[in-house]
Amino acid sequence: MPTFAITEDEFTAALHTVVADRGLNWTYPDIDADPDAYIDPADQHPLLAEATGEHGVPSCRYVSADGHRPMCLIGAALHRAGxxxxxxxxxxxxxxxxxxxxxxxxxxxxSVTDAARAAQNAQDxxxxxxxxxxxxxxxxxxxRIPAPAGPRPKEALVRLDPTCTDPPTRHQDTAGPSSSTGPSSSCLRPATTDDPLCGSVAP
Incomplete structure (x- = not known):
């Protein structure tokens, strides 16, 4: 059986190219509109019954029945990749x-093969x-998101002191260049159990 050297970047690029060519709103064709897009139940692959959970049910194809064109997203991406x-x-x-x-x-x-399976599931x-x-x-x-090293910090309850007159502070967003305006930290007071809750911050 032949194998092919395709990197993650090459496969992902091929996937994107297929999506760009077909359009974001493309869906796998209905069997009545394109019978060649489905596996003939009479010529079913042995694993098809396991994949569909029901023997004799047509399944989406990697290649059209006439063998001339790629059909599903994964088949088209693999063909595009070589x-x-x-x-x-x-x-x-x-x-x-x-x-x-x-x-x-x-x-x-x-992670890549799991991602391809997830894309296939969505299409199917x-x-x-x-x-x-x-x-x-x-x-x-x-x-690829690393798991947190330890337990999430316990949140500290705070309230906004209504008597505080300090001007608002512009806070820089740590995830990017944007910023937002909020109360000055000098106006925040530890909240007690009988205070109306005005917010919470991580200590």
Whole structure:
């Protein structure tokens, strides 16, 4: 079985190109509109029943039944990245993470194959390519956000002193260049249990 050297960046770029070509609102065609876009239940891949949960139900294809065009988002992205259509045809019925694992060497990180599976799931649920590519990047992002080193700091309750006359303070946003105006820190007082709660800040 041939394998192909495709990096994460190359696969993601191919995915984006397919989305740009088809449009964010593209959805997988209905079986009545494009029968060649579905696997023939009579010629079903052995894993298709497991993938769909029901034997004999048509499934989305990586390549059209006539073998001339890529169909689903993942099939189109893999073809764009350099995998021939006839190779993809031999893997109909496999889920996205499985086909990436079989055809790409060295293997992609689990986060990428999981992200491809999430994009495929969104598409197969009848959602748009916008939804599919959003699902793809959501999985990647979640995999790369480091877990907090310790427990979240306990919030300290504060109240705004109504007698304070200090001018408002402009606070810089630590995540970017934007800023916002808020009360001066000198106007904030520790809140007691009988104070009306005006806000909370991390100590």
């Amino acid at each position: 995998i021939p259509l006839h190779v993809l045809v031999g893997h109909e019925g496999l889920l996205a993470d499985s086909i990436l694992g079989l055809l790409i060497e060295p293997g992609l990180p689990d 649920d009848g959602r748009t390519l916008h939804d599919a590519v959003t699902a793809y990047h959501s999985v990647l992002l979640n995999a």
